[in-house]
Amino acid sequence: MADLDGTTALVVGAGRGLGRGIALALAEAGASVVAVARRRPAFDEPAGAGIRTEAADAAEPETAWRMLDRYAPNVLVLAAGANPVMRPLHHHTWDTFSVNWDADVKIAFTWLREALLQPLPPGSRIVVVSSGAAIGGSPVSGGYAGAKAAQRFIAGYAQDESDRAGLGLAVTAVLPRITPHGEVGARGIRAYAARNGETEETFLERLGDPLTPELAGTAVLDLVGTDTAVLAAGYMLTAAGLKALP
Template sequence: MSELTGKVALITGAGQGVGQGIALALAERGVKIAVTGRTLSKLEKTCELIAARGGEALPLVCDVKAADALAHCVAQVVERFGGIQILVNNAQEVCLGSLEQLSDETLEAGWQSGPMATFRLMKLCYPHLKGDGCIVNLASSAAKRWDMAGYGGYAAVKEAIRSLSRAAACEWGQEGIRTNVILPHAESPGLAWWMKKNPEEAQAFLDGIPQRRVGQCEQDIGRFVVQLCSDGSRYVNGQSIGLDGGQALLG
């Protein structure tokens, strides 16, 4: 039996990609999973995969940009499972484009789905996380790119998540809540779309990864999150950790 058996995780954007990989990896260790996202069919697919491994999952349609929807989601999770010990803020609308081209609406969507959703969910889950809670927020190494052209908006919202996470780690650490950030490269539908649309840049991107490959959602990202939520990482708090095969130099 895993030390995580019986714990409850709320994971946003878990219908596919990295969120799904994290959900599957945690479920493999006995964690009950609240699978949230915008598309019910995708959420149900993740739940089916978890059930096939003997796990328990609850699909919850939720627009992370809506404060009321987030509050309702947390209430449903607590009602079904009795609490929340792990929060993974993964959902994010990507706001790419040059500063001149980037619209207010696109940047606002990135802000609301990223930093604001992360901020709101951390506060909503805070009472339930006290004692042995673990928050894992997702950011990006976009702000560490050699060329920031076209990535300013996306990098800005992801850096805001890092700042909020550091504050949570400092403010809530004494209450038994650990907050960390991962910056992953993974074989998600979003990355696959980007690589297909930008083949030359994608090749340069791959060439810049010392391991010369993109990570796998469950095996490389999900399993690391399992470690981060386990007792072996109980003194890891307030850190930003690159899961990118060694590409970014975080300073």
């Protein structure tokens, strides 16, 4: 794992779930962490010592410009997004179906655009936290899976533009498996258990070992420390760790 002493890391969506675990892991590795969430997150000491918190709407373009201009992070993690409305397709309206396009996709686009425009310092690492639903689909969460796939594409586009301009940025998408350790995953598990006519406990048993915020933090540290020459454009993330995607 990386030794991040002297590194500034900015985690968007650090208030809960995997984003919170990632912020803590980066701080424990020595980074000066800026934790951004809609509501100012709180971190207990000693683990949270050295974490600066910011309350802001990550989907607002001004937030991305202001935060990147103020902190010029060497590590940027985008883990924020909206809770999808859990309904089968024909029970959605366009407003409920598109919730994650207006939040998750907009956040990825806005922050990566600003990272390229400013730009971030050469050698900076950017991790876009998408979802395993981007590959497997998610028929009870409206446009969630498509939004998460779009985040993965946008990360790839940003890497291409960095390479074309010689900016020296490394952009990677991480697709976590559904997990009960976070509101989005917990709601998904409830919805799919009900759809299957089984208990949440039975559904979780079939999933196997859960992905935890701590494991997500370890995975991001591994990515930050990976040589860019062998860094993949995308990874699936489960409790067993990272697996590069083709």
